[in-house]
Amino acid sequence: MKISTKGRYALRLMLDLAMNNTGAPISVKDIALRQDISDKYLEQIISILNKAGFVRSIRGAQGGYVLRDTPNKYTVGMILRLTEGSLAPVACIDDMDACDRESQCATYVVWKKLNDAINGVVDNITLEDLMVIQNDMSNNYVI
Amino acid sequence: MKISTKGRYALRLMLDLAMNNTGAPISVKDIALRQDISDKYLEQIISILNKAGFVRSIRGAQGGYVLRDTPNKYTVGMILRLTEGSLAPVACIDDMDACDRESQCATYVVWKKLNDAINGVVDNITLEDLMVIQNDMSNNYVI
């Protein structure tokens, strides 16, 4: 029941793009340095985000990536589902054919509730929300 | 972000013991047949539950297992945490030393909320609750 590095790094990456946005492309190298993550691994992850149209890539020198849209358009759920795959705690939530016991399976109720609870959290936090949190943390640190 | 078979089977196993309790020991073989799970694998899982004192074992012919306590004493959370390990979505929730970025990490807020949501579900459903659900399903099926 863990979110893997892929999902966690993707979220930090997107937040980094949002926080450091100046209009100019941001290179993977810069993000990797700031976030202390292997740049080669980040490349793989940002490639997923690029193919999904979450970010826009600019090739060549001084190239990099920028968010396609404003931070309030990206929920944590969107980012995690893209990189992690489904967040459902068990397969039968997504795929009814994964198990033929539903009609007899009381535990299904547990998984359904768990799924709703998870979605309730990740689908109601946006990158913009995280930017506010991040800014608050920085301000408190200065004080 | 999946619950593995270990946790899922453990939950079905415990519910099976609760539903089929007559006071007499229930063998792993019987549970395996009813639940359609490999008995050898179930043996390993029930061994964990036994060592933790969730069930009591009776060895020898006509032996088997019985719940130590009444079904209302077991939450889904207890069973899943025992078999799956921590249900925290990321390591830093359990172990502050897992990461030295907390003070700068806005995403921590996401994981904290997710953790609370997950616990809120699994710690508030007991085996007794599942028995009621299971019985309701069986009754509806008959009608």
Added chain:
DNA sequence: CATAATTCCTACCATTTTGGTACACTATAA
């Protein structure tokens, strides 16, 4: 007392996932 039924314990294994590294190629700003 012999036997069958069970739990208990350990070892083993194939497959998948995780978390990367490495390298060559392509595009572009300066």
Added chain:
DNA sequence: TTATAGTGTACCAAAATGGTAGGAATTATG
């Protein structure tokens, strides 16, 4: 033209997952 930076593919080690297999210990029952 050169350095910078994305693109794509291949590769890899370690751990987790989801079991299988075999045998020893224990006990009810005939």
